[in-house]
Amino acid sequence: MKDKKTFYMSKRILSRLIMAALLMNGTIDYAKAQSIHAITVQDALELAKKNNIAVKTARTNLQIQEQTNKALTADALPEVSGTITTTAYLQLPVSIIPKDAFAPGQPAEAHAVSFTPKYNATSGVTLKQALFDGQVFVGLQARSTAIDMARSTAEVTQEQIKANVYKIYYQMLVGRRLIQTIDANIDRVEKLLNDTREIFKQGFAEKLDVDRLEVTMTNLRTDKVKVVNQLDAGLLGLKFLMGMPLKDELILTDSISDESLKRDILDTSFAYSDRKEYQQIGFVEKLREYNVKRYKLSRIPTLSLNGTYSKNAQRNRFDFFDWDNPWYTTALVGLRVNVPIFQGFAQTSRIRKAEYELMQTKNLRENLKLLIDNEVETARINLRNALLTVDFQRKNMTLAESVYFTAVKKYEQGLGSNLEITTANTELRTAQSNYYQSLYDAIIAKIDYFKSTGKL
Numbered sequence: 001m002k003d004k005k006t007f008y009m010s011k012r013i014l015s016r017l018i019m020a021a022l023l024m025n026g027t028i029d030y031a032k033a034q035s036i037h038a039i040t041v042q043d044a045l046e047l048a049k050k051n052n053i054a055v056k057t058a059r060t061n062l063q064i065q066e067q068t069n070k071a072l073t074a075d076a077l078p079e080v081s082g083t084i085t086t087t088a089y090l091q092l093p094v095s096i097i098p099k100d101a102f103a104p105g106q107p108a109e110a111h112a113v114s115f116t117p118k119y120n121a122t123s124g125v126t127l128k129q130a131l132f133d134g135q136v137f138v139g140l141q142a143r144s145t146a147i148d149m150a151r152s153t154a155e156v157t158q159e160q161i162k163a164n165v166y167k168i169y170y171q172m173l174v175g176r177r178l179i180q181t182i183d184a185n186i187d188r189v190e191k192l193l194n195d196t197r198e199i200f201k202q203g204f205a206e207k208l209d210v211d212r213l214e215v216t217m218t219n220l221r222t223d224k225v226k227v228v229n230q231l232d233a234g235l236l237g238l239k240f241l242m243g244m245p246l247k248d249e250l251i252l253t254d255s256i257s258d259e260s261l262k263r264d265i266l267d268t269s270f271a272y273s274d275r276k277e278y279q280q281i282g283f284v285e286k287l288r289e290y291n292v293k294r295y296k297l298s299r300i301p302t303l304s305l306n307g308t309y310s311k312n313a314q315r316n317r318f319d320f321f322d323w324d325n326p327w328y329t330t331a332l333v334g335l336r337v338n339v340p341i342f343q344g345f346a347q348t349s350r351i352r353k354a355e356y357e358l359m360q361t362k363n364l365r366e367n368l369k370l371l372i373d374n375e376v377e378t379a380r381i382n383l384r385n386a387l388l389t390v391d392f393q394r395k396n397m398t399l400a401e402s403v404y405f406t407a408v409k410k411y412e413q414g415l416g417s418n419l420e421i422t423t424a425n426t427e428l429r430t431a432q433s434n435y436y437q438s439l440y441d442a443i444i445a446k447i448d449y450f451k452s453t454g455k456l
Contacts, residue, residue: 037244038251041169044242048161051243055161058154065150069143075136079128087120088318117314124310124330131305131335134297142290149283156276161241163451168238170443173256175231178436182224185429189217192408196418209418216425223429258390261442265383265449270376272369274454281365288358295351299340307333372452379449386442393435400424400431 092114193213199205311327407424410416450456
């Protein structure tokens with residue numbers, strides 16, 4: 001029962017990792033033909049960084065922010081526009097003047113006259129330049145922080161993908177070692193089963209002894225099928241993370257050992273700034289500080305420069321391209337000061353809201369520090385316990401192997417029973433399963449520890 005429970009635990013753990021891989025969902029950029037990929041864990045990380053859809057989306061968001069920054073820069077640059085207009089009056093406008101307005105002493109009689117030529121044309125250039133605008137200047141100051149924020153978001157996404165790649169890759173390595181152990185168990189039990197059958201034929205063993213060993217053999221083969229299925233599912237998850245076609249064959253070239261688990265864990269120091277999430281919330285806080293500043297500066301006047309240069313022509317015939325006829329020039333330059341006086345208290349509400357958002361971000365940053373402290377200490381405890389458990393389970397497995405081989409030797413010498421061998425074999429399988437489960441738990445604990453300290 002313990003053996004089955006352990007396998008079910010392994011299956012649940014792997015299922016959660018597969019679901020995480022599916023949620024992250026890699027994109028497929030490989031050739032359609034089936035290929036064979038022999039990769040190390042570093043190769044897997046690079047492929048996931050390059051092809052995973054979540055990472056690609058984060059990189060695209062960074063590019064979007066770069067274009068947004070260029071648009072902000074444009075607000076501080078001169079705006080120049082050119083216009084060309086032509087007008088043809090189908091009915092000329094008129095003005096009412098006294099009929100004898102230019103004849104003194106005559107009665108004033110109304111008369112309609114037109115002073116507008118039928119065709120008019122204007123071409124000109126207009127210049128607008130902001131000389132002082134507090135909101136524009138704050139936007140320019142916030143550009144680099146916005147880029148850092150987008151880059152930090154991309155790094156957080158990459159780190160999440162990286163942790164999942166590590167966990168699934170090493171789960172596959174542990175599973176591969178477990179299959180080798182199961183194969184060795186099958187070989188031993190198969191030999192013992194064949195020997196017992198021969199002894200049974202000679203009348204020195206019971207049919208029950210043969211049946212017990214056949215049940216053991218069936219259980220071992222079933223265990224192998226379960227582990228193989230788990231490895232296949234794990235490979236699918238790893239391919240999703242790396243953006244690899246499911247039909248391609250994947251070969252893992254790294255290996256895992258008890259000794260490798262204890263490497264690079266002596267440095268227990270860490271800084272909050274090592275965590276990508278802490279860097280990210282720092283950029284959020286800085287951007288919200290700029291937001292408060294932007295709304296406050298919107299209360300002060302703005303100053304802008306305006307200039308126009310234009311040419312105007314009026315004709316009774318459409319002969320604007322006859323350059324012998326004159327075009328009349330108009331040029332002007334001016335300053336505009338816009339003074340906010342009353343905006344219905346809307347700006348005050350925006351400032352208060354921005355200040356509350358800033359306060360909220362500061363609270364989140366302090367809470368994140370507490371959360372990081374808790375994660376680091378928890379991860380450190382889990383790692384220490386996991387490494388100790390690996391040592392204990394390895395010794396227990398070695399002892400179980402010794403008990404099993406002793407039982408076999410006693411049986412071969414006629415001093416033991418088949419039941420004793422079956423019991424010893426069951427205990428050995430349980431010890432082996434516990435060992436490999438503890439090995440994988442230690443891998444997860446180490447990855448979580450490095451992630452909590454920002455050194456993954």
